[in-house]
Amino acid sequence: MTQQSHALALSNTSLAMAISNPGALGTIEAYVGAVNRVPLLTHEQETELGKRLRDHGDLDAARQLIVSHLRLVVSISRQYLGYGLAHADxxxxxxxxxxxxxxxxxxDRGVRLVSFAVHWIKAEIHEYIVRNWRLVKVATTKAQRKLFFNLRRMRPDGQTLDTEQVDDIARELNVRPEDVSEMEVRLSGREMALEGQGDEDAYAPIAYLSDEGQQEPSQVLERRSRDALQGAGLAGALEGLDARSRRIVEARWLQDDGGATLHELAQEFGVSAERVRQIEAAAFKKMRVALAA
Structure with a gap:
């Protein structure tokens, strides 16, 4: 066994748990030191391990490929420490x-794993940050996510953007100027404690935030309708709707980017927003019957 193979064999034992739990080695510093001591693979070794995994499902080959690239994850993760999330996470x-x-x-594609893996690593970290950076999510659409990860860097000295700067950033990132302005406001919002201290109790958010357990009946029904739409009978229920009703339901509730508003659909169909709401309510009623059948 070569020195590099021996080092990788040891790494498979000491870093197996650390792959899913970087704190398993005691401290984050110990983990970083351990992964940095793992030798890098040559192109030939990487190709051989990749073929063993692809052609034979060799899990040991997969483990060696993963362990030898853990230092890449450490390097990339350092770029996102400014979001207040734990480095280990x-x-x-x-x-x-x-x-x-x-x-x-x-x-066989001729691309090194390091170049291929960078995109997957960043994608997972981005998703985690968006899910956890704040209790109230600040980025849900593609444009908002793009701004979330770029606006801080592009905002000069952290100052408020003027109209010209907003337009410049919008052109560079291929988003709308209003998206830039909205994300600037969201990122500038300060954190606020849920409960106050002493005399501040009456003005703290805990004193005026609504109780989600005491929703209005219309809100309860709307929530139940959304839950029902996610069931296995969704496709069949949608097929029972006319084209306009189906378009409204899909545009409002089945989109990854947050869905269309009543006013946007009103403009599309040339009717009032209230009429769109009525069509939506009737569609939900018809779909509930179909889902219950």
């Missing part, structure tokens, strides 16, 4: 992306 999510990249790696 960022590494853990990045490792998930690395494992996805290894699973899809094709050594």
């Amino acid at each position: 960022l590494i853990q999510e990045g490792n998930v992306g690395l494992m996805k990249a290894v699973k899809r790696f094709d050594p």
Whole structure:
């Protein structure tokens, strides 16, 4: 066994748990030191391991590919420390992306794993940050996510943007100027404690936030309708609607980017927003009957 193979064999033992839990080695510093001591693979070794995994499902080959690239995840995760999330958590999510990249790696394409894995690692870390950066989510659409990860860097000295700067950023990122302005406001919002201290109790958010358990009947029905739409009978229920009703339901509730508003659909069909709401309510009623059948 060569020195490099011996080092990788040791790494498979000491870093197996650390792949999914970077804190398993005690401290994040110990983990970083351990992954940095793992030798890098040569192109020939990487190709051989990739073929063993692809052609024979060799899990040991997959493990060696993953362990030898853990230092890449550490390096990339450092770029996202400014979001207030634990470094170990960022590494853990990045490792998930690395494992996805290894699973899809094709050594015959002539591309090194490091180049292929970067995109998967960043994608997992981005998703984790968006889910967890704040209790109230600040980025849901593609444009908002693009701004979320670029606006801080592009905003000069962290100052408020003027109209010309907003337009410049919008052109560079291929988004709308209003999206830039909205994300600037969201990123500038300060955190606020849910409960106050002493005399501040009456003005703290806990004093005036609504109780989700005491929703209005219309809100309860709307929530139940959304839950029902996610069931297995969705396709059949949609087929029972006319074209306009189906378009409204799909545009409002079945889109990844948050869905269209009543006013947007009103303009599309040339009717009032209230009429769109009525059509939507009738469609939900018809779909509930179909789902219950």
